[in-house]
Amino acid sequence: MPETIFSKIIRKEIPAKIVYEDDLSLAFHDLNAQAPIHVLVIPKRQIDSLEHASEEDAKLLGHLQIVLQKVARILNVHESGYRVVMNCGRDGGQSVGHLHYHLLGGRTLVWPPG
Numbered sequence: 755m756p757e758t759i760f761s762k763i764i765r766k767e768i769p770a771k772i773v774y775e776d777d778l779s780l781a782f783h784d785l786n787a788q789a790p791i792h793v794l795v796i797p798k799r800q801i802d803s804l805e806h807a808s809e810e811d812a813k814l815l816g817h818l819q820i821v822l823q824k825v826a827r828i829l830n831v832h833e834s835g836y837r838v839v840m841n842c843g844r845d846g847g848q849s850v851g852h853l854h855y856h857l858l859g860g861r862t863l864v865w866p867p868g
């Protein structure tokens with residue numbers, strides 16, 4: 755699993771607008787925001803994609819979802835609502851090979867996605 759740009763962000767070698775951080779995870783604003791609020795939540799330990807996760811990652815994946823809830827509260831979209839997306843693989847539109855959740859909010863989001 756080759757490193758991605760997200761590893762450099764985790765090590766603070768390149769800047770990112772960090773919203774939340776703990777021992778296991780990092781949340782930062784997406785460089786190319788698709789909504790007024792667009793934050794990425796990533797595990798510090800690289801898992802290439804959901805397809806590469808295993809049963810032993812279940813606790814970490816659950817933790818990331820609680821971090822998403824914290825981020826929504828920090829950015830005050832917890833009452834208006836938000837969307838959580840994880841792209842997986844080529845057809846899923848994944849462009850960075852380090853598992854991440856997108857949290858989108860701050861406007862009404864359309865469904866279905868493209």
Ligand code: 5GP
Nearest residue numbers: 759770782783784785786841847848849850
């Ligand atoms: P994916 O397409 O893999 O689901 O999402 C990757 C996301 O990472 C994209 O929304 C893209 O804008 C974001 N991204 C890529 N490189 C960087 C970067 O260097 N900094 C930040 N903050 N976001 C990035």
